[in-house]
Amino acid sequence: MTDYESLAELRYQIRRFQHFSEGVARATGLQPQQHQLMLTLKGLPRNIRPRVAELAERLQIKHHSAVELINRLSAGGYVRRHRGGKDQREVLLTLTPKGERILRTLSLYHRAELRTQGPALIAALKRAMATTRISNRIATKSGDRIRSKSDEHATR
Amino acid sequence: MTDYESLAELRYQIRRFQHFSEGVARATGLQPQQHQLMLTLKGLPRNIRPRVAELAERLQIKHHSAVELINRLSAGGYVRRHRGGKDQREVLLTLTPKGERILRTLSLYHRAELRTQGPALIAALKRAMATTRISNRIATKSGDRIRSKSDEHATR
DNA sequence: CATATAAATGTCGTGGTACGATATATTATA
DNA sequence: TATAATATATCGTACCACGACATTTATATG
Secondary structure, three states: OHHHHHHHHHHHHHHHHHHHHHHHHHHHHOOOOHHHHHHHHHHOOOOOOHHHHHHHHHOOHHHHHHHHHHHHHHHOOOEEEOOOOOOOOOOOEOOHHHHHHHHHHHHHHHHHHEEEEEEEEHHHHHHHHEEEEEEEHHHHHHHOOOOOOHHHHOOO | OOOHHHHHHHHHHHHHHHHHHHHHHOOOOOHHHHHHHHHHHOOOOOOOOOOOHHHHHHHOOOOOHHHHHHHHHHOOOOOEEOOOOOOOOOEEEEEHHHHHHHHHHHHHHHHHHHHHHHHHHHHHHHHHHHOHHHHHHHHHOOOOOOOOHHOOOOOO
């Protein structure tokens, strides 16, 4: 197995998990990202306030993308906005009972999936971390040229 | 740590990896999904023909979504289409030298990222597979229904 | 071998989501 | 008080995934 194979296999495993997740989310009427936000909200450590910016960071998106997700979730009756006390600029979020119920169901499905597919994911991760032959193989296979320092800056 | 926290943490770790990946891909002028297709193509086992449908399956998307990605990759000079011999319906794909070069660079960055972030991912995965208290907690909190005996046995 | 059916790829229009640029409201600071 | 910083929100744009449908080639069947 080449480095590319192990990296590709890792991505494949991740995509399978996410594809599964998207499917069950949509089956409950939720868009995948909306489910993600709900899970992030519910999974927030107790000492962290559920602010918009906090959710955005954990979803690795810009705050205004989170705002849009929350608009749709709010319209669907899954979450509610609250204006907190201390800082009136902050908007704090809570799940509605409906949101709680759906999230619980989805989480059970996810746990089951992880139980069966998790080991393959871990195995793929370990392989992708272990192998180290990219440089050699490509230079040889493509006959491109010898690798030089300048390649390191290619992405700049 | 609750079940929701561990599931949320797993998603967070996955998103961090993907967010990193999207960033370096875009820095080379590639859209994230285009990079994914290239990696899938390069990482294909030798005995598998690089057909459109094959790539689509491994990317967990519909074949016509793959077609669109390939259109853009082809326009950018990253991959080439070939009509195979046996079955004239099939379109086989190859990376151009430009595609090979960029993919190699990206793969090196990804390996480095996995070296540092992989352990956190594995840890999150194991925690998400291990905990089992979803039913219990939600039922109690939402007042949805009575806990069942099996919930009481939840592990820690 | 003619035609129906299936398979592989491609086209078109739509919806969700992420983003940059920009706006508004509140808090902090000079 | 005026100014800057912070938190959230709005708007227009682009990417990508999809369903519905089309086209070309292969296969099955009478």
